Amino acid sequence: MSRGVVHIVDDDESFRTSLRRLLAALDFEVFTYACGTELLAAAREVRGCVLTDLRMPGLSGLELQGACARAGLELPFVFLTGAADVPSAVSAMHQGAVDFLEKGAPREALVAALERALERARAAHAAQEQRAQLRERLATLTERERTVLTLVVRGRMNKQIAGELGIHERTVKLHRTAITHKLRVRSVAELTLLVHEADQLLRRA
Amino acid sequence: MSLVTLIWSMAAASALTLAFLYAMIGGLTERRDRANLMFCLVAVATVLVARAEVGMMHAGSITAFGEWARWYHVPLFIGVVGQLLFVRYYLNAGREWLMWGIIGARLVVLVLNFMVEPNFNWTHIDSLNHVRFLGEDVAVVGHAELRPWQWLPTLTRILMVVFVADAAHQLWRRGGAQAHHRALVVGLGFALPIAGAVALAQTAVLGLAKLPVLGTLTFMITIAVMAYELSREVLKSRRALQEVTELRRELARAGRISALGQLASALAHELAQPLGAILRNAEAAELQLQKPAPDLEELRSILADIRKDDTRAGEVIDRMRAMIKRRSVETRPLSVEELLRDTIALTHAEALARRVRLDCVVAPGLPQVAADRVHISQVLLNLIINGMDAIESTASEQKRILIEARAGAQRTVELAVSDSGPGVKQELIERIFDPFFTTKPHGMGMGLAVSRTIVEAHGGRLWAEINSGEGGLRFRFTLPAARGAAA
Numbered sequence: 001m002s003r004g005v006v007h008i009v010d011d012d013e014s015f016r017t018s019l020r021r022l023l024a025a026l027d028f029e030v031f032t033y034a035c036g037t038e039l040l041a042a043a044r045e046v047r048g049c050v051l052t053d054l055r056m057p058g059l060s061g062l063e064l065q066g067a068c069a070r071a072g073l074e075l076p077f078v079f080l081t082g083a084a085d086v087p088s089a090v091s092a093m094h095q096g097a098v099d100f101l102e103k104g105a106p107r108e109a110l111v112a113a114l115e116r117a118l119e120r121a122r123a124a125h126a127a128q129e130q131r132a133q134l135r136e137r138l139a140t141l142t143e144r145e146r147t148v149l150t151l152v153v154r155g156r157m158n159k160q161i162a163g164e165l166g167i168h169e170r171t172v173k174l175h176r177t178a179i180t181h182k183l184r185v186r187s188v189a190e191l192t193l194l195v196h197e198a199d200q201l202l203r204r205a
Numbered sequence: 206m207s208l209v210t211l212i213w214s215m216a217a218a219s220a221l222t223l224a225f226l227y228a229m230i231g232g233l234t235e236r237r238d239r240a241n242l243m244f245c246l247v248a249v250a251t252v253l254v255a256r257a258e259v260g261m262m263h264a265g266s267i268t269a270f271g272e273w274a275r276w277y278h279v280p281l282f283i284g285v286v287g288q289l290l291f292v293r294y295y296l297n298a299g300r301e302w303l304m305w306g307i308i309g310a311r312l313v314v315l316v317l318n319f320m321v322e323p324n325f326n327w328t329h330i331d332s333l334n335h336v337r338f339l340g341e342d343v344a345v346v347g348h349a350e351l352r353p354w355q356w357l358p359t360l361t362r363i364l365m366v367v368f369v370a371d372a373a374h375q376l377w378r379r380g381g382a383q384a385h386h387r388a389l390v391v392g393l394g395f396a397l398p399i400a401g402a403v404a405l406a407q408t409a410v411l412g413l414a415k416l417p418v419l420g421t422l423t424f425m426i427t428i429a430v431m432a433y434e435l436s437r438e439v440l441k442s443r444r445a446l447q448e449v450t451e452l453r454r455e456l457a458r459a460g461r462i463s464a465l466g467q468l469a470s471a472l473a474h475e476l477a478q479p480l481g482a483i484l485r486n487a488e489a490a491e492l493q494l495q496k497p498a499p500d501l502e503e504l505r506s507i508l509a510d511i512r513k514d515d516t517r518a519g520e521v522i523d524r525m526r527a528m529i530k531r532r533s534v535e536t537r538p539l540s541v542e543e544l545l546r547d548t549i550a551l552t553h554a555e556a557l558a559r560r561v562r563l564d565c566v567v568a569p570g571l572p573q574v575a576a577d578r579v580h581i582s583q584v585l586l587n588l589i590i591n592g593m594d595a596i597e598s599t600a601s602e603q604k605r606i607l608i609e610a611r612a613g614a615q616r617t618v619e620l621a622v623s624d625s626g627p628g629v630k631q632e633l634i635e636r637i638f639d640p641f642f643t644t645k646p647h648g649m650g651m652g653l654a655v656s657r658t659i660v661e662a663h664g665g666r667l668w669a670e671i672n673s674g675e676g677g678l679r680f681r682f683t684l685p686a687a688r689g690a691a692a
Contacts, residue, residue, distance in 0.1 A: 012478045014514055018485035021507065025492035055558050082477030082554075103481030107488050 002029040004118035005048025009033045009064065010080070011056045015103070019051070026111065036064035046073055047125070049117035054081040062091060074124045076117035080105075134198045140182050148175040152188065153195045208339045209262055216421050217255040223432055224248030230439060240295040244431045246287035251424040253280030262343035262417045267330050270344055271323030277418070278318045278325060282311050284424055288395065289365065291431060292372050296391055298379075299372030307368065310361045317354070328352050336415045343417050351411070362403040369395040387434065394430030398423045475554050476521050479514035486511050524551055536663065538573040538687035539581075541610045541618055547578075548585040549608065552593075561593050561604045568611040572686040574618050576663055581684065584656040584667070588622040588680045591652060595626025595677060616686040617665070623672045623679040634669050660684075 006028045010016040016032050023030045029048070033039045036059030039050070050068070054061040065077045078099045093100065099113035141149065151161045158176070162169040185191045224245040257277040264270035289304050318325035332347035373392025376384050402423035408414040490507045493499045524547070545565055556563045574581075585608075592606045603625045613619035629637060638653045653667075660667040660682045667682040 012482070014510060014517075015478050015482040015485070018482040018489065018507075018510065021489035021503070022485045022492070025489050055554070057557055080481075082473055082475070103477040104484055 003027050004114070004121070005029045005031070005046075006114060006118075007031050007033065007039055007042075007046065007048060007050045007052075007075070009036055009039050009050060009052040009056070009061070011035060011053065015053075022107070023114075028114065035059065036061075036067065039064065040067055040071060046075060047121065049076045049078060049114060049121050051078045051080065051114065054079050074121075074128070076120045076124075078113045078117050134194075137183050138198060141179065145175050145179050145182075148172060149179050149191075149195065152176065152179075153192050207341050209341050209343060210259060212339070213255045213259045213421060216425055217252040220248040220251040220255070220425070220428055223428060224252075227432070227435060240291055240431075241435060243287045243291035243294060244428070244435060247284050247291065247424065247431065248428055250280040250284035250287060251421065251428055254284060254424055255421045258418055258421055262338070262345075264333065264344045267333055268323070270333055270346070271327070271330055274326060274418075275318055275324035277420075278315050281420065282315045284420075285311050285361070285365065288399075288427055289368065292369055292391060292395060295431075295434065296372050296376045296387060298375035298388075299368055303364065303368050303371070307361050307364050310357060310364075314358050314361070321352075325358070326352060326355060334415060336417075338417055345415055345417050359403060359407065362399060362406075366396045366400050366403075369399070390430060390434060394433075395427055398426040476518055479518040479521070482514045483511050483518075486514075535577050536575040537578070539576050539578055540573055541571050541620070542567050544574075544576070544578065544581060545585070545608060545610060545620075548582045548589070551582070551586060552589050555590070555593065556606075559593050559597060559604075561596055561606055563589070563606050563608065565608045566610070568609075571610060571612060571618055572616070574684040575687040576684050580659045581663070584659050584682065585620070585622065587652045587656045591680075592622055592624030592626065592677070595624050595628075597626075599625075599627050613683050617683040618686060619681060619683050621679055621681045624677040625672075626677040628671055628677045631671065634671070637669060638667075656682075 003026070006023055008016055008019050008023070008030060010019070010032075011034055013034070016034070020030045020032050031042070033042065035056060036052070039046070050064070052061040052064060059067065061077075061079050061081075068075050068077075078101065080101055080103050082103055099116065101110060101113060138146075147165065148161060151164065156164070158169050158172045161172045165172075180186065180191065183191065183194060185194055227241050227248075228245045230241070254277070257273050257280065260273035261270055261277065264273055286308055289307060293299050293301070293304055314325055321328075323330060327346070328350045330346060330349040332349075333344045334347035335342045336345050337343075369392060373388040373396075376388040377392075402420060405416070405419050405422075408416060486507045490504055493504055493507070545567060549563055549565060552563065589606060589608070596604050596606070605625050607621075607623045609621045609623070611619055638657050657667045664685050665683040667680065669678055669680050672679040
């Protein structure tokens with residue numbers, strides 16, 4: 001069972017190969033690229049994390065990170081560098097790098113950084129899944145049901161909702177049953193929580 | 206041979222030797238040049254003074270004595286002029302009008318001396334006396350009548366003492382240990398013997414002490430003072446020259462180290478690649494070996510890679526060590542192509558980091574050059590890094606450095622480094638080679654000065670011109686082809 005996917009980007013072939021050997025032996029699923037452009041071209045839906053050299057011809061490590069973000073690839077980055085220099089490290093961390101390691105860093109540190117990055121990748125992946133599911137479920141609601149849902153979450157009573165929408169209180173009850181059924185929730189509290197979560201997730205998306 | 210003849214001719218010989226010596230040494234500075242010339246003049250005058258004195262002492266007749274006394278005035282005049290000008294030039298002090306006044310008065314004495322009989326000092330000499338001097342009978346003036354103008358040469362001597370004392374005082378007031386020393390030695394070394402000479406001459410002329418004329422003594426003392434001072438100057442300038450050479454060597458080294466500093470991070474990057482690869486390969490091998498059935502083929506290729514990367518790291522270290530090492534210029538026949546390749550390899554990482562393209566064009570069939578690998582690499586590195594700095598200061602899209610090598614005139618190879626930077630104004634193009642001239646905010650301004658020193662030490666030339674194509678600068682330098690190298 002693979003511990004996760006690692007994409008290695010480094011212009012130095014020898015270093016790239018050695019890293020691939022080590023990570024493969026540690027049960028990671030490894031892909032290697034000689035430059036950032038190769039990685040960007042490789043796949044639209046890249047999973048896992050990126051382990052990249054900072055200084056490279058063509059796209060630098062930092063530029064690759066920016067390009068991935070713009071392409072909508074949510075990949076955690078771990079940077080490797082010959083000699084750690086503070087400005088690049090700060091800049092990389094600001095852009096959301098998981099870690100910043102020297103090329104000769106201990107294996108344990110490297111593995112720990114990759115684990116953290118993959119953990120983050122998995123979390124991001126799970127959140128994405130959840131978002132997709134929610135969006136799917138919300139999509140099944142009718143226009144009227146969605147309006148009712150908004151009012152329910154705002155804490156209105158059935159009678160108030162009926163008054164506001166100019167419909168019968170029984171109809172409101174029917175709508176609410178349909179909503180809880182479609183969204184697979186049991187209580188108003190659960191419903192409110194779900195809508196709040198959806199609001200958060202969808203706003204971030 | 207009599208003792209007098211012996212001593213006087215020895216004095217003459219040593220004066221002549223010194224004159225010859227200092228004429229040979231010549232001078233390095235203008236002041237010393239002229240002082241040297243005056244020293245030689247005084248030394249030659251001393252020889253003649255000594256001869257005339259011996260002539261007087263050994264004179265067989267009144268006429269002969271009178272003639273020697275008359276000719277005695279010629280070297281005396283030369284000596285006085287030499288002494289005065291020496292003080293003037295060497296101390297760079299003293300009142301000129303006084304000096305020329307004294308010289309004028311002595312010239313009058315000299316002219317009159319040859320217009321009257323038997324000479325300037327006496328209207329007539331009636332007899333000679335013989336006195337014991339250094340165990341010998343020597344002739345001195347006996348019964349004679351002094352000329353009334355006798356006071357004139359004496360006055361000039363006294364004025365000379367005044368002139369020297371005044372010049373020394375002027376110099377002393379200017380201050381500084383050197384000036385004080387010089388004022389003291391020259392002031393006392395001239396004023397005292399001249400004052401003594403006045404006294405001696407008066408006793409001799411007036412016939413008081415019954416002593417022969419002893420001008421040689423005075424002259425020898427002043428010569429000794431002059432020789433002492435001049436040789437101190439020679440030693441001093443020699444030491445200064447040594448210091449300058451030492452300083453230049455230090456600067457060459459400092460320049461090399463600062464270029465190294467700029468490259469240090471790039472080199473660390475270069476070293477990190479092979480070292481990192483070795484580490485990861487070794488770790489991968491360890492994991493392989495822990496497996497129940499290790500992949501031997503994989504292990505073999507891992508070991509081969511480790512060996513390869515070790516060599517690579519070693520090469521980086523060798524290059525660095527070669528750069529730091531302090532050496533004098535040792536020329537060897539070198540391949541230009543190899544030289545350029547190695548140097549460019551050193552700047553490769555830096556160029557990568559700065560996004561500068563390095564292009565290298567080497568004309569085919571170039572002869573080997575006689576050059577010191579480390580020093581010429583240093584020059585190339587300097588020029589390439591300078592070019593990168595220049596390019597960095599522009600927003601230019603075309604970030605390119607072109608390195609060219611081609612055959613030059615008269616068995617030389619010409620190398621050129623051109624950048625697409627902003628260049629400099631035509632009128633500054635020569636000034637960029639001046640030490641401490643820099644256009645960079647943190648530059649020391651030593652790189653180009655040191656580079657030029659290095660190239661010139663190889664017998665080549667380094668110059669800059671506006672790069673007509675891309676508007677940046679082009680640095681060109683020549684290196685001599687190695688002896689016996691095929692053209």
